[in-house]
Amino acid sequence: MTLPPSEGRLPLPPALPRENGRPSSPCALCAARQFSVCAPLDQDSQVRFFALATTIRLEQRRTLFQEGDPAGHVFNLTDGAVSISKALADGRRQITGFLLPGDFLGLQQGDSYAYTAEALTPIALCRFPIEKFQRFLSETPGMEHRLLSMASNELAAAQDQMLLLGRKTAVERVASFLISLSDRHAARGRPGSPISLPMTRGEIADYLGLTIETVSRAFTRLRKEGRIVLDTVDRVRFPDLGTLREIATGG
Amino acid sequence: MTLPPSEGRLPLPPALPRENGRPSSPCALCAARQFSVCAPLDQDSQVRFFALATTIRLEQRRTLFQEGDPAGHVFNLTDGAVSISKALADGRRQITGFLLPGDFLGLQQGDSYAYTAEALTPIALCRFPIEKFQRFLSETPGMEHRLLSMASNELAAAQDQMLLLGRKTAVERVASFLISLSDRHAARGRPGSPISLPMTRGEIADYLGLTIETVSRAFTRLRKEGRIVLDTVDRVRFPDLGTLREIATGG
DNA sequence: CGAGTCGTTGACGCGTTTCAAGTTCGGTGG
């Protein structure tokens, strides 16, 4: 299975340098040093670690795993975008996160996944069988420390999102969403503006606890007020990140 | 400073057995084995661990630390109830969690607290200086594993709360809140009904992303429909947990 | 060219918020 020319919705870094068969983005656990507080793995550990992984690819809109599926693997996203979501019995859905290259997913307590993971674009991942991964964890000093610090960051992000969902208006939510996407791009050394939106309005709505129509109206309002420029429907520029940030925080 | 007879709002376990000066509730990190996937610490490690801690007490409504304060300690709550919250500049507030005895708080990335922690009732905590705690972590096999599993559980709870905040109605939110409190009591071996509510309607509102009035109306509606019985304003009985659970999940 | 998906916009309805009284209850002081 090969990755189509990738003109789904996410152009992303047109082509990150590809080193001798390894995935095109560094593995968050082993190489994304800027996100970790602990010393990176040594050369030997990295080799042992990569030996555990299989690279897999998935087409746009495919489900990686569903809430309740037996949890057999953990993953590291190397290309594309993924949504993490939970749903109620009647279909109401909440997307709890969007994952970008370098993000890690699938680790949790219990023997089944607590959420659904879907490909927003064609994706590529490193896949680790969970027992092998756990064994590597326990054998490799510093790995759990690193995972703990990643989990702490996720927890802080989750709290920000709860503040958004519980207390922000529709326009504030959309502004916050755009700011956080921009910041994530900037944190990886890519420009914070313009950015591409690999997700649809419906997916943004499910992430922000709104409807498609309300998200669309918020985009329109931000555009008419000059806070954003929509080059295309999935490409946004920010003439003034400072003001947008103020809108996002209700300041 | 001594703890008053504790008739604030939280009678809680009237008097857990108190062993030779140790806090009345077991430390989540060392003793609450039912919440951990890893082997408990050995006797020696426990002794070394407790040597790091100071027991402190705080009166009702006092702030333990605020969002932005330099982070100097981590804590383990041993008695009472604590709220964790974040706020916007204009005062809108979101409570992201309620902590009960046995819960752990204060560990995060960065050198300042990312949220505010307040005593809902008179509280007692074990306090660990963060550097000593970190050193103990790195010296004690299994500790980071345990913290990681705790963080994973918190992350799963945070995702549930996002689903609640983004997609549930007011009555569903209140029902979910009551169910989760009941479940937490049951998980600690205490009766799941009746339960006491150590927090005010305003604090419940800030947790559920609602207003005081809406929370009150939801309580009234659940009461009139026979789903709950309010012995007093802060004591709830559940005649039929199954039906309440269905309401909570929109099923 | 027709069908389908996605996004935008308008009109209207509804659930929650806002504003405003009241009620209950525990604590305090006369």
Add this chain to the structure above:
DNA sequence: CCACCGAACTTGAAACGCGTCAACGACTCG
């Protein structure tokens, strides 16, 4: 012991932001 007070809670009425329903345009793909 009781009157008073304030905090917390409840209830009602009106306002409003977001959801729902519907129409339509832009674009893609057969």
